[in-house]
Amino acid sequence: MRLRLVDRGLPGRVLSMRARGLRLFVGTALAAALAACAQDAARPAVVDAYGTHVETADLGRTLHLFIWPDYLDRTLVREFEGAYGVSVSIDYYDTNEAMIAKLQAGGTGQYDLVVASDYAVEVLAGAQLLQPLDHAAIPNLKNLAARFREAPYDPGNVYSVTYQWGTSGLGVRADLAGDSTKLIPSWKLVFDPAASVGPFTMLNDPRETIGAALIYLGHSANTTDEGELAEAERLLMAQRGRLLTYSPFATSRDLLASGDAVVAHNYSGDVLMVADEVPAVRYLIPREGSIVWTDNLAIPKGAPDRRLAELFINFILDAQVGARLSGFTHYATPNDASLPLVSAELRADPAVYPDSAVMARLEFLRDVGEARAAYDRIWTRLRAGAGG
Structure with missing residues (x-):
């Protein structure tokens, strides 16, 4: 079915594709500019939080995350967005195989951060689809329990940090x-x-x-x-x-x-x-x-904003954040600093x-x-x- 697009300013006149494209471009560009201005106005210049000191001018505007459904509390997302003046865009998958296939098909440049299970980390690293982590940029890595620092699929957390287990x-x-x-x-x-x-x-x-x-x-x-x-x-x-x-x-x-x-x-x-x-x-x-x-946070090779991804990893490794995440997912935390803050009922289960x-x-x-x-x-x- 063909749709007839009519210019409301010129009754009965069908818009050319070029004119319609120009109007859409101008409207989209204006909306984007206004949104950017609003975000800049709300964005702090410097953030001291979760053990990091960050100048936000060095950050992108959006973290692109690829994760299982129902696996991240939206209140934590909003907290991260508010702290750093950014937004988080989330895509979902339902099997590791689907996630791996998408990254192998060229999807590495679409995401700053992926959540991958243990063997999937091995597959992705072996295919050179992940980039090594900068441990110095993730100070809360010290909170990770020793058993997850030498996991058999990624000894030394070269490519990944445990999210939940x-x-x-x-x-x-x-x-x-x-x-x-x-x-x-x-x-x-x-x-x-x-x-x-x-x-x-x-x-x-x-x-x-x-x-x-x-x-x-x-x-x-x-x-x-x-x-x-x-x-x-x-x-x-x-x-x-x-x-x-x-x-x-x-x-x-x-x-x-x-x-x-x-x-x-x-x-x-x-x-x-x-x-x-x-x-x-x-x-x-x-x-x-x-x-x-285990499910693990990892940064794909070609990620648009590595620094923002590292900040999110560090955020998840915060003691309070890790405990809240575990309470939401009902899974065990890999975070030694979070464990005392997890509910006694969950710890005893x-x-x-x-x-x-x-x-x-x-x-x-x-x-x-x-x-x-x-x-x-x-x-x-x-x-x-x-x-x-």
Whole structure:
């Protein structure tokens, strides 16, 4: 359908594309200029906050962030914007693979900062899509717990700083599961038909879901062995007919909250968000083992405003900010200075901070190198004709 654009000043006259383009350009330029003037008027010349001394003339106007949904409290965003006289523009992704693909396709120049999970940091750094951090520009890095300064995927925080950490496991509706004695902390709830307690979902995430099958079978979630991967694929293919859906974590939350799913493979904090609203929800870390993960702040190569990105990393590492972030996400903080400020209830919850015996059964996902193609092929075959 063709639209007829009419100049209100000259009744009945159709605007030429050139005239319309000029008018749009002038209007847009004027609006941008007015916005810039307003921002400059509100922008302090110097900011002493969060352990930094910053001359704002050296900063850009907008921080461009690429992150998981529901993972950053908007009040913290507004606080950062107000402190430095900038704005924050946020784009979202729902899997690490989608984020990696976008950056590999040339998206590094679109973002100042990305949030990437542990193995994704390895992939991006290996592909030379991240730039090394300037630790001197991030004074609050001293607050990061020692265990996260020498993480196996990025020893010494060369490219990344831990944002949050948690585990993957099973959310269950104890009120809908029938025989409560069957609610065992085991992957059997989703892989053994005899142990099923009701409809269940698995994460729409190849490494998490294939990893769960591998762990249940007694293998590493990072295996590159073709035979072990084939065994995991057979298990997941057998599961597929009983599966409600492969779902993103947010959809998994909704299905668990509504009771459409009695068991939901999901991340610890997302299950605990549902438990806040539905007290019958429990979070189980399977006894066979599971995934411990981190999400990390990293600066893409070609980022438009590296300095602004470093300021945001430093802001997140502030003790008060880190505690508030953890309270919002229901995930564990990697920040030693924040931990005493986190609510006692959250600190005491073994679903958030597992004990050493449970931690010993957990493993990080790692970059599997050339075997990534095998994982991708398995995932493609699993998703063909599957729900979700």
